[in-house]
Amino acid sequence: MEDGCGRGCRYKCHINFNQQKREGIFHGFWKLSDTQRQWDFLATHVTEFEAKRASHAEKSSSRRQKSKEWTLPLDVNNVAVCKTFFLDTLNISEARVITAIKKKVSGISFTSGDVRERHHTRPTKNSIERDAVKAHIESFPTVESHYYRHSTQRRYLEADLSLQMMHRLYAEGRPNALSLTSYKTSFYSEYNIGFHKPKKDVCDFCSTHLQAIKVDPNINQEAYLQHRKGIDTIRQSKKSIKRRVRQTNDEAGATFDLEEVLPTPKSNESCLYYKRKLNTYNLTVFDFDDVQARNFVWNERQAKRGSNEIASCVYKYLLNKAAEGKRKVYLFSTPAQVKIEIRTF
Incomplete structure (x- = not known):
């Protein structure tokens, strides 16, 4: 299922249909038992009629003669949506809708049967x-x-x-x-x-707000703006710490992040697509003072990728820094992935 139209759509599609309702329509459509029933759905929810308005170039052969009204089921009613939202919600092409309309029996909203598998000279797909x-x-x-x-x-x-x-x-x-x-x-x-x-990584708060604004563009953004202000404050603090640790001998700073799972081995050989690959994990710690990256790599047979594993890697890093004579270490991370809170030691 695709994203659909933008929030400026005049049909207010994302306001009428939230993500949960869209997913329900999507799965309901694809769970229809055969192609004919899917055609019936399309023929019922897309109405074609003569274009009501003509352009000033009325004689132009490029002027479309037909218009379509697109609707999706909402509770007990059919609600008008734009073409982009309709096609993206069902994840189909417009050509499939045109086929369903052509097969619509005159005067009623049911299509003629699918005869593609009914030739007696061909084997039935069983x-x-x-x-x-x-x-x-x-x-x-x-x-x-x-x-x-x-x-x-x-x-x-x-x-x-x-x-x-x-x-x-x-x-x-x-x-x-x-x-x-x-x-x-x-x-x-x-x-x-x-x-x-x-x-792109976003925190839980930002993710929730970005989804909510798709549904209601007029949502109160005061809390979100305060949240963004806090992010900017942290970024400025991070820049300040970077400059400071490079000028002192007993302080250090770093960011750490868990990379996306690395299926091992990586290959385009078709036979490997069917194999259960070994998941490899990589936590990267990037130092502010010497501008170097330290990688902690392990696989799923050795450990998981939870907060205990992340904390173990960070603890090992801190021990190394203590051995270098560092008395204070500033650490920055992404709580969206790593559910531990470590700032200074």
């Missing part, structure tokens, strides 16, 4: 192939979210993968392989998995 699709999807190892692992059950595939690539791997050596559309339907309707896309 449940064996559908089970093969499920088995193939489940053969790819998944990982939890790096940024939101405590607040979501969604699992993620490697960022190098895509549905097109997965379908190509599935279809290799299968003369009766299902289409990409069928593969995609199974993927979206039966699994809560996605493809990992690296995102």
Whole structure:
């Protein structure tokens, strides 16, 4: 599912439909049993009519003759939305909507049947192939979210993968392989998995506010502005500490952060996509005084990546600094990932 329209949309799509409602519509659409029922849904919620207004260049052949009204279900009503929001919520192309409209039976909101699999001269795509699709999807190892692992059950595939690539791997050596559309339907309707896309780190407060403002652009921003002011204060303090530790011999400062999980080994060989890779973790500590990075690397067989492991790495770093004669150390981190609070020692 894509982001949809911007907050300036005249239909106020994000105000009428929050993320939870959008996900409900998305999963409901892809859980429809067959293509015909999906066409019925599209034909019911998209109405095509003659364009009401003509431009000053009325005779121009480029002027569109048809307009469409896009709606999505909200409680017991259908609420108008923009085209971008409609297509992004269902994660489909406009071509699929046009196909459904063409198949709409005149006068009622039901489409003609899908006859693509009803030729008696062709073998029917049976449940064996559908089970093969499920088995193939489940053969790819998944990982939890790096940024939101405590607040979501969604699992993620490697960022190098895509549905097109997965379908190509599935279809290799299968003369009766299902289409990409069928593969995609199974993927979206039966699994809560996605493809990992690296995102910029934000704290919980900022993340909550940025999501809320998508729903209500007029939300009170006083608390958020105060929060941002605090961030600016910390940044200025950080700059001041950087200058100070470079001028003294008994003080040090650093930032530390846990890198995104590193699946090991990393390769584009297709056979490795089906293997459960070893998760490797890397905590980087960057010194202000000597402008050097220290890396603490371990794998999932040795330890987890919780607060105890992070604290152990930081403790080791502090011991090394104490051996160098440092009496005070300033540490900065990202609470969004590391649930420990360490500032000065």
